[in-house]
Amino acid sequence: SQELEQSPQSLIVQEGKNLTINCTSSKTLYGLYWYKQKYGEGLIFLMMLQKGGEEKSHEKITAKLDEKKQQSSLHITASQPSHAGIYLCGASRLLTYKYIFGTGTRLKVLA
């Protein structure tokens, strides 16, 4: 079973609109990562969150980890065509050096 659930699976927005992608776990997360993947390319690291309530921003992208550390959201403000791609959340497994990933959210931004 998928331990990290992402929603929505796909998203189409008009340029300039805000959007939010969610990543949910049934277990406490001890390291939550967000990646972006351009179609047909590798994954690019965006941000890492570790502490409950933590929030980080990079340019127009903000990621938050809730207090219970079971849900994270990625928010894009004033979306641009350059934001298009697949966004994946990942998490480290407690006491291991293994990682799990969500199935991804495909974002399309219409100009």
Next chain:
Amino acid sequence: DAGITQSPRHKVTETGTPVTLRCHQTENHRYMYWYRQDPGHGLRLIHYSYGVKDTDKGEVSDGYSVSRSKTEDFLLTLESATSSQTSVYFCAIRITGNSGETQYFGPGTRLLVL
């Protein structure tokens, strides 16, 4: 890009043939990983390595073997390729820093098994 390269970038092979994919890093990181990415499944861990000659299985290791004879290279071998192993394969390294640890990924290898 954290100095990770993968080769080949694309490969077409036939069922039953052996295939080896190579991951190369230039920064001497201890941990290296092989994942496969498939629609509807996201990224799934095949094998990982925590040092030279030290490897462990991931969640989808059947049909795959790995080797790490030196720090910079992590090889993934499909002993007898099957069509179900058609996928995009990503190598990753684990990097630790002041703000914690994360993974950086290579550009991927697209494998088609006919």
